[in-house]
Amino acid sequence: MAMSTPASVGGGAARNITEGLTNRSTNVRAKIIEAVLVLCLLLSMLILLVLIVDLIRRSWSVWTERPVDFLTAGLNSQNAAVAGVWQGIKGTLILMLIVAVVSFPLGIACAVYLEEYSSKSRFAKWTRINVRNLAGVPSIVYGLLGLAIFVKALDGVTSGKTVFAGGLTLAALVLPIVIITASEALRAVPRSIREGALGVGATEWETVRHHVLPSAAPGILTGTVLALARAAGEAAPILLVGAATGLLVTGSQSFFDQLTGSFTAMPAVIYSFARQPGEDFRAITAAASVVLLVLVLLMNGFAVWLRNRYERKW
Amino acid sequence: MAVKTAPTTIPPTTLVLRTNAGRRRSDSGARWVFRLAALSTFLITLLIIGILVVDAADFLRKLADTDDGLGSLFDIGWFPRRGIFDIGTLVVGTFIVTGIAMVIAVPLGLGAAIYLAEYARPKIRSICKPIIEVLAGIPSVVIGYFAIAFINPNIVVNLFSGANRAFTLLAAGIGVGILTIPIIASVAEDSLRAVPMALREASYGLGAQRHQTSFRVVVPAGISGIVAAFILGMSRAIGETMVVAIAAGAVGGGLFRLTPLEPGQTMTAAMAALGFGSDQVAGDDLAFQSLYFVGLLLFFMTFLLNFASDRLVARVREVY
Numbered sequence: 104m105a106m107s108t109p110a111s112v113g114g115g116a117a118r119n120i121t122e123g124l125t126n127r128s129t130n131v132r133a134k135i136i137e138a139v140l141v142l143c144l145l146l147s148m149l150i151l152l153v154l155i156v157d158l159i160r161r162s163w164s165v166w167t168e169r170p171v172d173f174l175t176a177g178l179n180s181q182n183a184a185v186a187g188v189w190q191g192i193k194g195t196l197i198l199m200l201i202v203a204v205v206s207f208p209l210g211i212a213c214a215v216y217l218e219e220y221s222s223k224s225r226f227a228k229w230t231r232i233n234v235r236n237l238a239g240v241p242s243i244v245y246g247l248l249g250l251a252i253f254v255k256a257l258d259g260v261t262s263g264k265t266v267f268a269g270g271l272t273l274a275a276l277v278l279p280i281v282i283i284t285a286s287e288a289l290r291a292v293p294r295s296i297r298e299g300a301l302g303v304g305a306t307e308w309e310t311v312r313h314h315v316l317p318s319a320a321p322g323i324l325t326g327t328v329l330a331l332a333r334a335a336g337e338a339a340p341i342l343l344v345g346a347a348t349g350l351l352v353t354g355s356q357s358f359f360d361q362l363t364g365s366f367t368a369m370p371a372v373i374y375s376f377a378r379q380p381g382e383d384f385r386a387i388t389a390a391a392s393v394v395l396l397v398l399v400l401l402m403n404g405f406a407v408w409l410r411n412r413y414e415r416k417w
Numbered sequence: 418m419a420v421k422t423a424p425t426t427i428p429p430t431t432l433v434l435r436t437n438a439g440r441r442r443s444d445s446g447a448r449w450v451f452r453l454a455a456l457s458t459f460l461i462t463l464l465i466i467g468i469l470v471v472d473a474a475d476f477l478r479k480l481a482d483t484d485d486g487l488g489s490l491f492d493i494g495w496f497p498r499r500g501i502f503d504i505g506t507l508v509v510g511t512f513i514v515t516g517i518a519m520v521i522a523v524p525l526g527l528g529a530a531i532y533l534a535e536y537a538r539p540k541i542r543s544i545c546k547p548i549i550e551v552l553a554g555i556p557s558v559v560i561g562y563f564a565i566a567f568i569n570p571n572i573v574v575n576l577f578s579g580a581n582r583a584f585t586l587l588a589a590g591i592g593v594g595i596l597t598i599p600i601i602a603s604v605a606e607d608s609l610r611a612v613p614m615a616l617r618e619a620s621y622g623l624g625a626q627r628h629q630t631s632f633r634v635v636v637p638a639g640i641s642g643i644v645a646a647f648i649l650g651m652s653r654a655i656g657e658t659m660v661v662a663i664a665a666g667a668v669g670g671g672l673f674r675l676t677p678l679e680p681g682q683t684m685t686a687a688m689a690a691l692g693f694g695s696d697q698v699a700g701d702d703l704a705f706q707s708l709y710f711v712g713l714l715l716f717f718m719t720f721l722l723n724f725a726s727d728r729l730v731a732r733v734r735e736v737y
Binding site: 146148210248343403 | 429430431432433434440441443444446447448450451452453454455457458459461462464465468469472524525526527528529531532533536537545547548549550551552554555556557558559560561562563565566567595598599602623624626627628632649652655656657658659662663685688689692693708709712715716719720722723724727
């Protein structure tokens, strides 16, 4: 009985414990350390606040003077008073469409192979290492890939520096993100669902098609939306494959003509504006940044909402 | 008898179902489609390495044929249009920017991670963590613009009176640091949360306070994940392009400089200056091909860092 009381551990240890719990000087130190940690967190969040407030303050004149004109006018690097972001918005939307069409099926199929067909094989292990490495390759290197492959080597398919080449480049860039997030979503589906389907005679393909994929769909969708948001914000790769930064003349072409002409996108527009000197260009750069931020943050918010709305605990 | 009145249509057994030829065909077809999708990731890796190596080798071969030969890789300064390709100028610039970024991002990211993992109540955590994630979602062009429009005039010039008023490596470094904070914070927090609760309970049981438990038990236990977070952050900082392309200021070329208070040239900024815009001479031009040489170096550096970080994270998973 005596063995189980703290005092019997030994007078020294018990005293140390009591001291640790009551010593006032350690409490002061504890408070300081906690304050420093809180400060780190608050500073990180403060940066975000300052950034957003600064962008809104600088772009205020644009939003009060010509909000509609700014959103509907074309790219112009000479005159800030008539420059707008319409071509950038359109370009970004087309790019995202191409990214979605190319990288989602490919990425999800790769994730299915890794998780459902050969999760333990050596091939799967190497594929995982490869995908993680691809996820860490700097985006400008993907731009070089796009320039050499999608612009030059596949010129016949993409007709050079077009939105098509840009979209394929971004699709390659986000492919590892789609694979990694889709793999996680598939891994979260419990074994019993697969065993149930296989147990009544379904083939592996039918199990995946009718049971695993539908169960993992919300998680996969969340990951793909995040990947799209990443693609929408990337500037370096599309600038390398030739997104226009000066003046972009687009007449009344049809949708398919635009796929084969020169193109631009929101991040390229911001880069173009940001390089121009003068206060009036500062204002429209901030306004263009607000447009891109709203687009990207809406997508991120949608992804978080999806995750919370459809998250299933098995 | 019950046996004789058994139904005449026997329900198919799983064996019958599985050996159905049509269904087996579509099953193996699907398997091939999925396998090809997995193979496509190797194709991308091979293409990236292939074009970088081939074009970089081509660049070196052509450079060796010029008057200065390969010596121009070590002339001082980076002026590709004039045939001066000092790779050292770029690497030093990259190290300056990365160093500044890490000075900003390591304390803030790690502090935020420790607070979120060890101190914050669930309610606070559920509010603060998404805000940090929003920071991670901000496009780097926007941060680049923030660096020249806000950080340089309001922070850098106020702190250092001698600083260049338009472009400085310091402002670029701070901008890159802002982008690195959420990466370090989220990877470090994951590794701290992976430390088993039993270690904390044992520490509290011995009378340790929260800060003692955090810094003497949890942080040492999660150290490989924390180091992995630093390395990953460093890799991102080295590869970050848009912030330096906008805020570091050296467009056509750059002198060899060690001061962060002046415009400077980094590997990614040099690539941006050569490759961006529709007016580039995208051909066999020597200056343009140096893009691939710098790209190969960049790929190699980030690859090594990512690999190291990956191994460290894998070790955390094995231990717990």
